[in-house]
Amino acid sequence: MIYKADLHIHSKKSFDGRMSVSEIIEKAKSKGLNAIAITDHDGYFDGEAEGIEIIRGCEFSTEYGHLLGLFMTDPIVEKDFHKIVSGVHEQGGIVVLAHPYQRRNMEEKVESIAHLIDGVEVFNSRAAKKNKEANRQAKAFADRHGLLYFAGSDSHLPGEIGNVILTCEGDDIRSALTGGFISIEGKHSDPVNTARSQFTRFKNAGWTPKTFIKWCLFALKCLFSKKEKENVVISKDR
Ligand SMILES: [Zn+2]
Ligand SMILES: [Zn+2]
Incomplete structure (x- = not known):
């Protein structure tokens, strides 16, 4: 199965989101996506939809920046980076560093936790607003530490969905994201x-x-x- 995915989307459950889940699904399908991760801030979406794979996820704010937990089965209410990482792993989930270089003060810090995570967003449509090199630095970080590539639009508004299309192939979305050929097409979001x-x-x-x-x-x-x-x-x- 070939998947076309956007792996970082916020619904109105996030304090800064305004889309309903059904609005997200409709928009994602219209953009040709068949897989999405809804990654609300400290929230957790538990639901399914026809014709599109929804990865259960959450975006945590930690002392090492933003962190995505993907393929989660239970909500986690923790603030500490290490506790979140082990919590997601205990559930069999995947831990992805989100836009690690969006702000310039994280460069040294993230090196020390690279061995604990599974992947990095090598493209985030909102990451380059303050630091133009943010996505290139994230990809170099992933390559340096042999981490998996992830990417997402970080959509908070319908017009942003599909700004990233990650294409991968596998028996299921999880194996497609963790092995085989992957290609990412990314567009930058308007700062507005x-x-x-x-x-x-x-x-x-x-x-x-x-x-x-x-x-x-x-x-x-x-x-x-x-x-x-x-x-x-x-x-x-x-
Ligand atoms: Zn974030
Ligand atoms: Zn986000």
């Missing part, structure tokens, strides 16, 4: 999308004058920062 999901985040938390000014400044910055035009193609035979 990040401003829109930050708006949702502040709105959900309840606006204060301080957060409103903070958001306005952030939105202006996003509006004037140029979208990366380059489309990226990465492939590997494992």
Whole structure:
């Protein structure tokens, strides 16, 4: 079976998401995807849909940056990186470092935990907003440590779904993601999308004058920062 997957999508269960799961599924199918991972922040989607494989996942915020747990069977309520990693592994899940170089302060830190994780997002559509080299650095990190390639759009809005299409082949989605030939086509998300999901985040938390000014400044910055035009193609035979 050939899978076309986007492995990093947020529903409105995330504090900064606004899509319903059915909206995500519909959009993903319209983009030709037959596999998605719904990776809500500290949340957990447990459901199925016809015609599309839904990988149960979660995005954790840890002291080593954002971490995706994929193929999970039970929710994990932990904040500590090491406890999350062992929790996901105990469930038979896969641990993937999400956009490790999105911010520049993680470079040295992530080297020390490379041996504990299974894979890295070598392309994340939102990662290059602050650090233009973020995705290239992530791929070099994966190659340096022999880690599996993963990729996702980090969609918070319908227009972002399918900004990454990861193609792989196998008897099931899990074996397709962990062995054989893989190819990734990635597009960068418009920075305005990040401003829109930050708006949702502040709105959900309840606006204060301080957060409103903070958001306005952030939105202006996003509006004037140029979208990366380059489309990226990465492939590997494992
Ligand atoms: Zn993240
Ligand atoms: Zn995310």
